Amino acid sequence: MTIFEIIEKALNEHTLVSITLSGIRDKNHHYNRIDIRPIVIGDFYMLQFVKNIDNKDIHENLKADIGYDLIRDLLENSFRNFNVVTTDKHIHGLVSKKKKITFKMMEWDKQINLNLSHNRKKEYIIPDNKPCLFLYHLGVMDAKGKVYKSKYDKFRQINKFLEIMDHVVTSEAIGDCIRIVDFGCGKAYLTFAVYYYFKEVLGKNVFIMGLDLKEDVVDFCNTTTATLGYDNLTFRREDIRNYSTKDPVDMVLTLHACDTATDAALVKAIKWQAKYILSVPCCQHEMFDKIRNKAMQPMLDQGLIKERLSSLVTDTLRVLFLQKEGYDVSTLEFISMEHTPKNLMLRGVKKNNDRISSTRQYNDFKKFWNLKTVFIEEFYDREMKNDES
Numbered sequence: 400m401t402i403f404e405i406i407e408k409a410l411n412e413h414t415l416v417s418i419t420l421s422g423i424r425d426k427n428h429h430y431n432r433i434d435i436r437p438i439v440i441g442d443f444y445m446l447q448f449v450k451n452i453d454n455k456d457i458h459e460n461l462k463a464d465i466g467y468d469l470i471r472d473l474l475e476n477s478f479r480n481f482n483v484v485t486t487d488k489h490i491h492g493l494v495s496k497k498k499k500i501t502f503k504m505m506e507w508d509k510q511i512n513l514n515l516s517h518n519r520k521k522e523y524i525i526p527d528n529k530p531c532l533f534l535y536h537l538g539v540m541d542a543k544g545k546v547y548k549s550k551y552d553k554f555r556q557i558n559k560f561l562e563i564m565d566h567v568v569t570s571e572a573i574g575d576c577i578r579i580v581d582f583g584c585g586k587a588y589l590t591f592a593v594y595y596y597f598k599e600v601l602g603k604n605v606f607i608m609g610l611d612l613k614e615d616v617v618d619f620c621n622t623t624t625a626t627l628g629y630d631n632l633t634f635r636r637e638d639i640r641n642y643s644t645k646d647p648v649d650m651v652l653t654l655h656a657c658d659t660a661t662d663a664a665l666v667k668a669i670k671w672q673a674k675y676i677l678s679v680p681c682c683q684h685e686m687f688d689k690i691r692n693k694a695m696q697p698m699l700d701q702g703l704i705k706e707r708l709s710s711l712v713t714d715t716l717r718v719l720f721l722q723k724e725g726y727d728v729s730t731l732e733f734i735s736m737e738h739t740p741k742n743l744m745l746r747g748v749k750k751n752n753d754r755i756s757s758t759r760q761y762n763d764f765k766k767f768w769n770l771k772t773v774f775i776e777e778f779y780d781r782e783m784k785n786d787e788s
């Protein structure tokens with residue numbers, strides 16, 4: 400059998416575990432490696448491609464047949480090494496300059512268990528059907544640990560957030576103690592989950608401040624904290640724009656903080672030099688009335704298209720702003736579209752990156768869209784001035 404037949408068979412039989420392509424040959428590709436694994440989204444068996452470029456991961460989900468064609472093309476033209484793992488085999492191979500493929504195949508002693516059936520249950524960091532006190536108090540699960548149907552999306556959302564956080568945060572970077580601010584925390588499902596994760600799962604000292612404008616939810620959250628006996632988890636009613644602290648902040652979180660509230664949170668994170676930013680924006684209205692570009696006019700003439708485009712412009716501007724402030728930024732699909740359309744996450748990790756080229760990119764992008772004033776920049780300048788005075 401050729402390697403392509405083996406991969407095709409594994410895809411047809413849903414026995415593929417993973418494929419890794421490495422050793423780039425095609426200089427037009429900038430990827431260091433690509434990791435591919437099957438995932439089930441809704442009713443579709445798909446392939447997730449995680450492309451690593453300059454230590455950043457770019458995720459792309461493709462239908463299995465399209466994914467297969469891409470793997471074939473990448474193997475034939477772009478990479479030198481490959482690893483294919485199926486439930487019963489491990490294959491390691493090479494592609495020569497003349498495109499000759501050779502490989503070694505080993506059988507596993509014991510078949511790997513891979514359950515990718517459509518009704519597969521995902522293993523979450525906080526599992527279903529296991530009592531978890533804070534989720535019970537927040538009305539997400541019953542006393543026996545069964546997640547209520549109406550709360551399942553929220554349950555999935557916070558687990559996904561934790562999963563992403565788990566990938567990005569390294570123990571060396573945070574040590575034994577981590578300080579976090581969750582801006583626009585609302586009823587604080589995420590805030591409690593993050594506290595639970597660091598404190599109970601990782602055994603760290605954790606200090607979290609949850610901030611929201613709504614007095615009733617803040618009171619509810621503080622009462623729940625007291626009931627649960629969670630030390631150092633505090634909620635405060637305050638506008639993000641006015642919040643300040645003298646304590647260091649390692650991580651800033653926002654989950655659907657409305658409109659420019661996200662920008663204010665990002666500016667605070669930059670000012671505090673927070674190591675990590677995980678931000679899922681929503682209701683990006685700012686650019687709708689601001690973006691102008693003659694060549695893009697057909698997209699601006701259609702209300703719905705303009706709305707989506709202006710959201711993307713807003714988020715791109717945020718990415719560029721963070722980059723020019725020295726962050727490594729990736730955008731990822733936070734949760735699949737069928738659960739929420741507000742599914743783009745900005746993930747920033749503080750690095751001492753070169754700021755000259757990213758500042759140029761930021762300015763060029765603003766110029767392209769004819770943007771004279773933008774909230775994130777104005778707010779940043781105001782914050783910096785406040786600091787000086």
Ligand SMILES: C[S@@+](CC[C@H](N)C(=O)[O-])C[C@H]1O[C@@H](n2cnc3c(N)ncnc32)[C@H](O)[C@@H]1O
Pocket residue numbers: 582583584585586587588589610611612613637638639640653654655656657660
């Ligand atoms: C859509 S809710 C999201 C709540 C929570 N993060 C979640 O995902 O469940 C947005 C929250 O942000 C809060 N918010 C919006 N603007 C804010 C601001 N300027 N300062 C503090 N909180 C704000 C709102 O009160 C609201 O509770």
